Amino acid sequence: MEMDLSPKSAKPMFEGEGGSYYSWSSSEIPLLGEAKVGAGLLVLKPAGFALPHYADCSKVGYVLHGEHGVAALVSPNGDKTEEIVLGLRTGDIIPVPSGSTSWWYNHGNSDDLIIVFLGETAKAYVPGQFTYFFLTGALGILGGFSSEFISRAYNINEKEANMLAKNQTGALIVKLDPEERKSIPKPDQNIVDKWVRNNTKHLPDIHVEKAGTFTSFTGKNFPFLDEIGLSCSIVKLEADAMLSPIFTTDYSVQVFYVAKGSGKVQITGLNSKLVLDSKIVAGQVLVVPRFFTVAMIAEDEGMEYFSIKTTSRPSDVADFAGKQSVLNALAPSILQSSLNVSPEFVKFMKGKMANTHIVIPPMN
Numbered sequence: 113m114e115m116d117l118s119p120k121s122a123k124p125m126f127e128g129e130g131g132s133y134y135s136w137s138s139s140e141i142p143l144l145g146e147a148k149v150g151a152g153l154l155v156l157k158p159a160g161f162a163l164p165h166y167a168d169c170s171k172v173g174y175v176l177h178g179e180h181g182v183a184a185l186v187s188p189n190g191d192k193t194e195e196i197v198l199g200l201r202t203g204d205i206i207p208v209p210s211g212s213t214s215w216w217y218n219h220g221n222s223d224d225l226i227i228v229f230l231g232e233t234a235k236a237y238v239p240g241q242f243t244y245f246f247l248t249g250a251l252g253i254l255g256g257f258s259s260e261f262i263s264r265a266y267n268i269n270e271k272e273a274n275m276l277a278k279n280q281t282g283a284l285i286v287k288l289d290p291e292e293r294k295s296i297p298k299p300d301q302n303i304v305d306k307w308v309r310n311n312t313k314h315l316p317d318i319h320v321e322k323a324g325t326f327t328s329f330t331g332k333n334f335p336f337l338d339e340i341g342l343s344c345s346i347v348k349l350e351a352d353a354m355l356s357p358i359f360t361t362d363y364s365v366q367v368f369y370v371a372k373g374s375g376k377v378q379i380t381g382l383n384s385k386l387v388l389d390s391k392i393v394a395g396q397v398l399v400v401p402r403f404f405t406v407a408m409i410a411e412d413e414g415m416e417y418f419s420i421k422t423t424s425r426p427s428d429v430a431d432f433a434g435k436q437s438v439l440n441a442l443a444p445s446i447l448q449s450s451l452n453v454s455p456e457f458v459k460f461m462k463g464k465m466a467n468t469h470i471v472i473p474p475m476n
Contacts, residue, residue, distance in 0.1 A: 115387065126284045134155070135153075144233075145233075174311075175200050176226040176371050198308055205309045217288075322474065331424035347417055368417050370417045373413045405432070435468060
């Protein structure tokens with residue numbers, strides 16, 4: 113089974129005065145559709161406003177840049193439907209359930225707000241892609257209905273119906289004027305912890321001197337992820353540090369987005385064949401099929417990546433080289449026979465693995 117696993121960059125889908133949206137298309141990257149995962153990148157300029165919309169799949173957003181982001185989530189909840197307004201800044205992680213309406217805004221005056229979204233598209237209209245449904249604007253749902261239906265739905269006349277459905281001529285992302293900026297709802301800081309986690313405020317699962325950090329978010333430490341069935345990790349590798357070979361122990365797929373730096377990546381697949389040996393750089397997405405094993409080595413400037421797994425459960429990733437690795441767990445006699453080596457070599461290797469984590473410092 114031949115697969116093109118090479119890392120890919122996004123292409124612009126929309127560019128306007130208020131910002132841009134970039135997408136990884138499954139028509140150009142068939143693996144996205146085969147693995148049923150998707151990715152998108154939202155860039156909001158100062159005063160940029162992404163119009164209210166919902167999507168056909170769940171995803172997790174990771175704020176790459178910006179200190180003055182505002183987002184809102186609206187999900188019907190029994191007899192009560194309310195808008196939850198959240199502040200966003202660099203390092204924030206925000207899950208977005210399928211079908212929930214959201215809007216996004218950059219309240220800053222100089223820096224762009226940049227958010228990458230990774231998600232599962234198993235039930236999407238186009239596997240491998242996020243499909244958005246906008247409530248308003250040139251592509252809005254309101255504009256799709258006739259004035260008769262809009263008039264009846266809201267008990268208004270035809271002129272008012274046309275104003276409601278047609279006045280906003282912008283599409284996807286618009287730029288707000290100074291007066292509009294003043295009336296944007298303020299985030300509710302009292303509820304932020306339920307909906308958002310910040311990577312910089314969360315103690316890493318693993319911190320290795322001269323190697324880097326590994327921080328994971330699952331349904332266990334971030335319950336909101338259980339609602340969307342996804343989990344995520346942020347790994348920061350220092351110069352020449354390595355991510356140990358890892359694989360998922362269930363049927364989940366891994367998707368990686370390189371946020372900073374660059375490195376080398378290798379993937380082994382069916383029959384232990386090396387199916388990828390490539391460089392990977394900031395801005396690229398990498399998809400690792402279920403049960404395939406991936407390893408990375410950062411280059412001189414180090415590397416940071418954000419990744420998701422298509423499960424919210426913890427401890428579904430196994431590594432090959434660390435003290436918690438599957439090889440180190442094997443009995444010495446089993447390892448000796450499996451490798452066809454001496455007992456002394458097994459003892460030597462177990463000693464090496466006992467002092468190694470999933471992130472590995474450069475060799476001396």
